[in-house]
Amino acid sequence: MLKNITIGQYFPGKTIIHKLDPRIKILITLLFIFSLFFIDSFTPYLFVVAFILTSVGLSKVPLKFILKGLKPLLIIIMITFLINAILTPGEVLYRLGPVKITIEGLRQATFMALRLIFLIVGTSLLTLTTSPISLTDGIEKLLNPFKRIGLPAHELAMMMTIALRFIPTLLEETDKIMKAQMARGADFESGNIMNRAKSLVPLLVPLFISAFRRADELAMAMEARCYRGGDNRTRMKELSLEIRDYLALGISFVLLGIIILFRYFI
């Protein structure tokens, strides 16, 4: 049950998408999100789909793998769809008591649902093709200019790395504690929401205690390895921009351009 979360999971590979500079990839993702919110009709979606499919194709991440990441968010997508379908005024298509579905509503709902799906696929492609460590590296470098106004760029990046490092470890541990509690008769699956929430207490307490103990030990291990914050730290892999990075960034700007064109001129 806990194994099918693909958000934040890295899919190793050596494709051009994997090799792109993480800073560029983050920028492209931001541009992509920005572009999505500029779209107000269906036609530009064709370009978005083309962009996503090309990227996925180049990255060699199986499409199935990416779609699996959508699953946990299906409920949110459905709720968005329903709310939009019901609440948009317009020509009534179907009526059930006070609830009415309009043609405009359906159009709007599909539009929003697609936007969400593209959003998720686009951003998960970033985390799927960028190893967490280079991702945090990229974030650190991008945030560096803000250091002067007191933003702890290195600390933020380090916290993210550690969080990502410990997600699988803690998931495994949760699984173990759950099984141990189940073996002693705990029931996590039946009852109403209140009961289920209550049954999580014996799971969360040991999990938190162990997480704190881990944090303590990790801090000591890091100190023993001479960790003293970001100053004077070097990196084994230095980031450098290459032609492919500029090219990828260029393509994303073209996408943004097309979308803006559609919005204001067509």
Add this chain to the structure above:
Amino acid sequence: MNNTMIKVDNLTYEYTNNEDKTNIALDNVSLEIEKGEFVVVLGHNGSGKSTFAKHINALLLPTKGNIYVNGMNTQDEEKLWDIRQTAGMVFQNPDNQLVATIVEEDVAFGPENQGIEPKEIRRRVDRALEIVEMTKYKEHAPHLLSGGQKQRIAIAGVLAMNPECIVFDEPTAMLDPSGRIEVMNTIKKLNKEEGKTIVHITHYMDEAVEADRIIVMEEGKVVLEGTPKEVFSQVDKMKEYGLDIPQVTELSYKLRSEGIELPLDVLTVEEMVKLI
């Protein structure tokens, strides 16, 4: 001129527990460890052996007394990072000492903190992974490796910092038997081939057999010290401290009490076979 790696001088460490009672974890310990030596510290839980280990790396500072690592006093704050670079440390839980999500990045963590040139880090990481025989896993995620493999990565992480001495704080306690063998072989290799000074803390007797010297701790004091043969032949004393002795020594001890003339310092099966 200076052959001493670690010099412990009347080291006492006290701490206050939750109920405001002062506990003495280390009680006036004095000892020396030479360069290139393979020392095993034995003792059961609460004997102060882990506390001692943390002093070598300046993770804990003595309440009284001093401890010198390669001539540097751990109380000297300016030398702190030099000390940690000289004496690396590997901990018990392999999961809780790996920082990065990719093996080679984790090995690079130490040298990166030291501010070493990227090219040199690359060289050291490759070399460290080669020594612990984990090169082919360098791009793996650590959580997918076995306990013994993870612990070897942790060792490589310390090795990449080029320490002269490595302190192992019960590195095998959480491993299965095959993982223990992997880690022990790596430790021995570091001592024999790389010439690292090893301080190995454990409660497994069979890991102590091949040490140059054994230090037995009990209630914060050093109670026995000597070569494995000297220490393990004092069977009664060892039992008094709640420690086991290697199975073969035990056998020889029992045979002796039945009247069969056997020396008490038999440590390995091979020796026993030769004697019988």
